[in-house]
Amino acid sequence: MGDILESFLQKIRPVLEYIPEVKRPDRDISFKGKLYWTGIVLLLYFILGTIDVYTGGSEIPALFDFWQTVTASKMGTIITLGIGPIVTAGIIMQLLIGSELVKLDMSKPDNRALFQGLQKAFGIFLCFLEAGMFVLAGAFGALTPTMSLALILQLAIGAILLIYLDEIVSRYGIGSGIGLFIAAGVSQTIFVGALGPQGYLWKFFTAMVSGSMGPALEYILPILATISVFLVVVYAESIRVEIPLAHGRVKGAVGKYPIKFIYVSNLPVILAAALFANFQLWGLVLYKVGFPILGNYANGRAIDGIAYYFSTPYGLSSVISDPIHAIVYTLFLIGFCVLFGLFWVETSGLDAKSMAKKLGGLNMAIKGFRKSNKSIENRLKRYIKPITVMGSAFVGLLAALADFTGALGGGTGVLLTVSIVYRFYEQLVQEQLSDLHPMLSKIVKK
Numbered sequence: 001m002g003d004i005l006e007s008f009l010q011k012i013r014p015v016l017e018y019i020p021e022v023k024r025p026d027r028d029i030s031f032k033g034k035l036y037w038t039g040i041v042l043l044l045y046f047i048l049g050t051i052d053v054y055t056g057g058s059e060i061p062a063l064f065d066f067w068q069t070v071t072a073s074k075m076g077t078i079i080t081l082g083i084g085p086i087v088t089a090g091i092i093m094q095l096l097i098g099s100e101l102v103k104l105d106m107s108k109p110d111n112r113a114l115f116q117g118l119q120k121a122f123g124i125f126l127c128f129l130e131a132g133m134f135v136l137a138g139a140f141g142a143l144t145p146t147m148s149l150a151l152i153l154q155l156a157i158g159a160i161l162l163i164y165l166d167e168i169v170s171r172y173g174i175g176s177g178i179g180l181f182i183a184a185g186v187s188q189t190i191f192v193g194a195l196g197p198q199g200y201l202w203k204f205f206t207a208m209v210s211g212s213m214g215p216a217l218e219y220i221l222p223i224l225a226t227i228s229v230f231l232v233v234v235y236a237e238s239i240r241v242e243i244p245l246a247h248g249r250v251k252g253a254v255g256k257y258p259i260k261f262i263y264v265s266n267l268p269v270i271l272a273a274a275l276f277a278n279f280q281l282w283g284l285v286l287y288k289v290g291f292p293i294l295g296n297y298a299n300g301r302a303i304d305g306i307a308y309y310f311s312t313p314y315g316l317s318s319v320i321s322d323p324i325h326a327i328v329y330t331l332f333l334i335g336f337c338v339l340f341g342l343f344w345v346e347t348s349g350l351d352a353k354s355m356a357k358k359l360g361g362l363n364m365a366i367k368g369f370r371k372s373n374k375s376i377e378n379r380l381k382r383y384i385k386p387i388t389v390m391g392s393a394f395v396g397l398l399a400a401l402a403d404f405t406g407a408l409g410g411g412t413g414v415l416l417t418v419s420i421v422y423r424f425y426e427q428l429v430q431e432q433l434s435d436l437h438p439m440l441s442k443i444v445k446k
Helices: 002-016 031-048 065-071 084-098 109-136 145-172 177-195 200-210 213-238 267-288 305-309 316-321 323-347 352-361 373-405 411-436 438-445
Strands: 240-247 254-260 364-366
Touching: 002 109, 031 145, 031 177, 031 411, 065 084, 065 177, 065 267, 065 411, 084 109, 084 145, 084 267, 084 323, 109 145, 109 267, 145 177, 177 200, 177 213, 177 411, 200 213, 213 373, 213 411, 240 373, 254 373, 267 305, 267 323, 267 373, 267 411, 305 323, 316 323, 316 373, 323 373, 352 373, 364 373, 373 411
Parallel strands: none
Antiparallel strands: 240 254, 240 364
16 A cells, blocks of 8 residues: 555656745845745735635525634635645645655655645645535535535635745745744634623623623633633743753863753644544534434534534533533543654654754764764653653643633634744744854754
8 A cells, every 4th residue: 555655656746846836035034034924924814814705695604613713714704714724634644654654754855845745735635625515514505506616716716825825934934824824813813802892801891890790700711711821831832851962073062952841832733623623524514415424513513423522612611511522522632632743753854863863963962972873863762752742742631621711712722822922932033043143044954
């Protein structure tokens, strides 16, 4: 099976060259230039979120609340699919590489280019497939066949635009477009939910003035939950293991190699949450066409079957009314976060062997050990895999608990946003330093 897939991939390699791509910069982009491109893409994302799709006058039901947070989508607009297709493509590619059904040495530039090309091509295909699934699931009400095709085209174009906007940020901006879009969407939800005319803060003060302490407590809890998640994530981001290093050529030169507790950042949660959202979508489509093998649905949400246990129980009332659902969902989320965390480390060059090669290329060695890549690798192996498992399990557990609190923007959304903004801040500092000291830029790139 693996050999057949590899042979197929090599045959379609020339075809991938015809897929349009954002031109790579032919020179280093300045810090101000990266800020400019990041700001432009963010503005375009918000503009796309205001462009409603044409449905021929059909009423759009209020469904798919499970889809919007993790895919940075805006239901009823041209970006209804959000980053769902490209993230789903990434999940499937990660599973193929991690299970070794497809054997690609990601340390080789050609194989990395092939992987990225395949992911983009598959993502574009999924733009049309998921658009068809949304229409089939009744996300836009009853439509004629002609209107259905027109709507599929609109949704697919919007999702493809986000794929290329993500590529612009990755090559010309700061961070990734996927993280930028998630953070922007959730931040908007939190701002409106807390400070809008019908926001919780306004309702809290109104209830306090009228002396209604019960409703006042109910209104302030989501805000307190959001702040709590924020503080826990910021603290967790600061936890790290520091391995002492010594320079191989400069005597007395020492340093530290930090391995963060949340080693793979928020990616395991993004991938796991996107997988759960896709599972919900497939379950709803099967239910709509008369094959409820994954569960039955009411108002766009699973009410029984395995799909029910993959759905998020929002708020403490949901947890209290069905604790088994909450426990099973939490275990599923933790398990998939760990799985994706381990896969991501192996396929993105964050494993011990790749990191040892990078440190060795900088003439660094573990203090107290002989200078060799193998020695560095053996030392890093003691930390990277256990930390990846613990960190991924922690973010999975935190995401589930945050959802249970009813935090604004969804617990998972808040966790992702805080983590994304924290990493964005770190990259801002790094880019500024690289701009002020060009030599640092070369070291960072290595």
